[in-house]
Amino acid sequence: MFEYATLLGASHILHRPVWLLPKMAETLEEYFEPLSTRPLPVGCNYNWTEISVDALIKDAKEDRDYLIGGYPTAVHFFHPIRDRVLRELTFRSELTLSADRRLTELARRANVTSPTFIGVHVRRTDYATWLPKMVEGRLVDRDYLERALALMRSRHRDALFVVVSDDLEWCKNELISRSNSTDIVLAGDGVQSKPGTDLALLAACNHTILTHGTFGFWGAYMAGGEVVAPTQYGKRRTGVETNVGKAGLNWTRIPAFTAPPTTKVVRVNGLRRMTS
Numbered sequence: 307m308f309e310y311a312t313l314l315g316a317s318h319i320l321h322r323p324v325w326l327l328p329k330m331a332e333t334l335e336e337y338f339e340p341l342s343t344r345p346l347p348v349g350c351n352y353n354w355t356e357i358s359v360d361a362l363i364k365d366a367k368e369d370r371d372y373l374i375g376g377y378p379t380a381v382h383f384f385h386p387i388r389d390r391v392l393r394e395l396t397f398r399s400e401l402t403l404s405a406d407r408r409l410t411e412l413a414r415r416a417n418v419t420s421p422t423f424i425g426v427h428v429r430r431t432d433y434a435t436w437l438p439k440m441v442e443g444r445l446v447d448r449d450y451l452e453r454a455l456a457l458m459r460s461r462h463r464d465a466l467f468v469v470v471s472d473d474l475e476w477c478k479n480e481l482i483s484r485s486n487s488t489d490i491v492l493a494g495d496g497v498q499s500k501p502g503t504d505l506a507l508l509a510a511c512n513h514t515i516l517t518h519g520t521f522g523f524w525g526a527y528m529a530g531g532e533v534v535a536p537t538q539y540g541k542r543r544t545g546v547e548t549n550v551g552k553a554g555l556n557w558t559r560i561p562a563f564t565a566p567p568t569t570k571v572v573r574v575n576g577l578r579r580m581t582s
């Protein structure tokens with residue numbers, strides 16, 4: 307999705323035609339209505355120049371065919387054409403209907419007549435190793451999520467928190483079992499090989515709470531509304547966090563971790579004692 311949105315953004319800025327690789331088109335159209343950008347014929351051979359999207363926007367040559375490489379997260383390039391991007395990424399009707407039915411059922415079970423649905427995306431599995439390696443960071447924990455939930459409760463009456471995750475067991479133990487709140491529900495199916503159901507559910511919500519990753523970004527971006535997301539969870543920012551800032555998205559960023567209590571060393575009769 308980031309690749310396709312970045313492609314549309316580059317086409318808009320450079321006024322050049324674009325094509326999809328066949329596999330990319332096949333993957334996207336499993337979940338979305340047919341795209342306006344067509345795939346290249348199978349076996350098509352061009353003299354491609356692989357380039358990052360930032361370099362392409364800065365110095366594209368008219369006589370070259372470019373292949374955008376890497377893992378682009380160029381929110382700042384495609385956000386100006388957000389309406390077009392979201393029209394292109396229209397869920398297939400069965401996914402939209404499934405999400406609507408699921409939200410209606412969750413509201414009925416929670417006995418909330420007019421809920422404000424707030425999607426909560428909790429990504430954990432692969433990011434437990436990705437964050438230390440890529441940004442010298444670590445996963446946000448229950449404390450961050452509780453603070454994000456409290457912030458959204460202060461903003462919206464009748465909030466119903468719709469939890470989607472790749473680690474539903476952790477969410478059940480940390481957010482449901484350890485809480486007396488009745489406004490938090492496990493809603494996703496957690497099937498990572500078929501992500502359309504969970505993504506459509508997040509997109510159907512009114513607002514969003516994020517932890518990490520591109521999947522959560524798209525759930526929030528497609529939903530619109532308010533977004534609460536963490537910051538300071540690593541020594542460096544991820545590409546998504548940096549580019550969300552460049553795009554000027556009005557997301558509420560709160561610290562991933564609360565500051566630990568300060569510890570002082572004092573001497574009493576010549577002995578060292580630790581106090582908080």
